[in-house]
Amino acid sequence: MKKTIAWKMAVAGVLIAVCVVCSPLSIPVGASRCFPVQHLVNILAAVLLGPFYGVGMAFVTSLIRVLMGTGTLLAFPGSMCGALLCGLVYKYSKNIPLTCIGELFGTSVLGGICAYPIAALLMGKEAVLWTYILPFFVSSAGGTVIAAVILFALKKTKVLNKMGQI
Secondary structure, eight states: OOOOHHHHHHHHHHHHHHHHHHGGGOEEETTEEEOHHHHHHHHHHHHHTOHHHHHHHHHHHHHHHHHHTSSOTTHHHHHHHHHHHHHHHHHHHOOHHHHHHHHHHIIIIIIHHHHHHIIIIISOOOOOTTTTHHHHHHHHHHHHHHHHHHHHHHHHTTHHHHTTOO
């Protein structure tokens, strides 16, 4: 299946819409709001669209959530780092379990560390460098498990093969 820009934009729009509609399902943890749906969408975007669409989608979703009041500024580093890393891992490995680990590491460790200056400087929250690693890990773990189940089901039914993803 040849993926045109129009197809990629349509899929990206649907995935962004899913995130925005599900944004009230976030769980407040300290200064952040854990949002597993974002991580589910990050992994689906990595497999279906690639790393740069995933990062763009994470940015747009975070921006809309912040403007709606259902997210915080900490949504940007967590979602975007996770989307980039899992997208790059999938692009070069085509391995779903490694992609899921990339999302977990990118969101929790890289995103958690990148969230520190945002929390300290822009939000005025007192925190240490590793404050957000555990909450971001918990948030991304739920979405990662759901994404893995969906992707393995799509792979087993050969849907990913027909889409040229595996």
